[in-house]
Amino acid sequence: GPKVLQIPSHQIIDMGQMVTLNCDPVSNHLYFYWYKQILGQQMEFLVNFYNGKVMEKSKLFKDQFSVERPDGSYFTLKIQPTALEDSAVYFCASTGGSSYEQYFGPGTRLTVL
Amino acid sequence: QQQVRQSPQSLTVWEGETAILNCSYEDSTFDYFPWYHQFPGESPALLIAIRPVSNKKEDGRFTIFFNKREKKFSLHIADSQPGDSATYFCAARTEGADRLTFGKGTQLIIQP
Structure with missing residues (x-):
């Protein structure tokens, strides 16, 4: 079936540094999402993105977070600067818009030291 | 605030039995209810959904x-396998919004 790819699978970074998480969504999809999952907790919605714009974001989407998809390339989540509480698995998802089904990537495990 | 509660946290059943996850x-504005499953190291994948x-x-x-x-x-x-x-x-999914609210997950183990 359709695949969403995420790069890297793991990232270890020092607190205060910048990190960029990359997502390669399903090729003809138009809507993109990031979710955050802290160990042992549920996945929580961060942000959705359509037509070059953030459509909705949750309170977890701090000012240090940003998303973009320049020229149809990777859909990225940037955190600058990182904080210890940003340690989590970040899942990217995409959907074509004609159905509610969101296709998820395998996640990027981010560890902030 | 946890808006979707899931239980049990883990469940073990014998092969052939029916596993029930709750x-x-x-x-009340939720309008779409999917179930996803996830194998270790893989993406969550849609299993089935209901309106x-x-x-x-x-x-x-x-x-x-x-x-x-x-x-x-x-x-x-x-007939679990x-x-x-x-x-x-x-x-x-919240009606009129484009986001999913997830439960915490159930780890299901099917014993042969």
Whole structure:
């Protein structure tokens, strides 16, 4: 079936540094999402993105977070600067818009030291 | 604030039995209820989903039972197989919004 790819699978970074998480969504999809999952907790919605714009974001989407998809390339989540509480698995998802089904990537495990 | 509650946290059943996973919610504006499963190291994948206009949805061995009045829905896996062992997440979509609210997941183990 359709695949969403995420790069890297793991990232270890020092607190205060910048990190960029990359997502390669399903090729003809138009809507993109990031979710955050802290160990042992549920996945929580961060942000959705359509037509070059953030459509909705949750309170977890701090000012240090940003998303973009320049020229149809990777859909990225940037955190600058990182904080210890940003340690989590970040899942990217995409959907074509004609159905509610969101296709998820395998996640990027981010560890902030 | 946890808006979708999922239980049990873990469940072990024997091969061939029916596994039952439960979820409940509070928000009446939820309009779509999917179940995802996730194998270790892989992406969460949609298994089956239901809209509130129905109280039952079947797909092979997988059935969702939905109770709108009690705000509960459950996933029944009939004739469970060892290959069904995975983590299962229920979720709900807010009407008019484009986001999913997930439960914490149930780790299902099917014993051969």
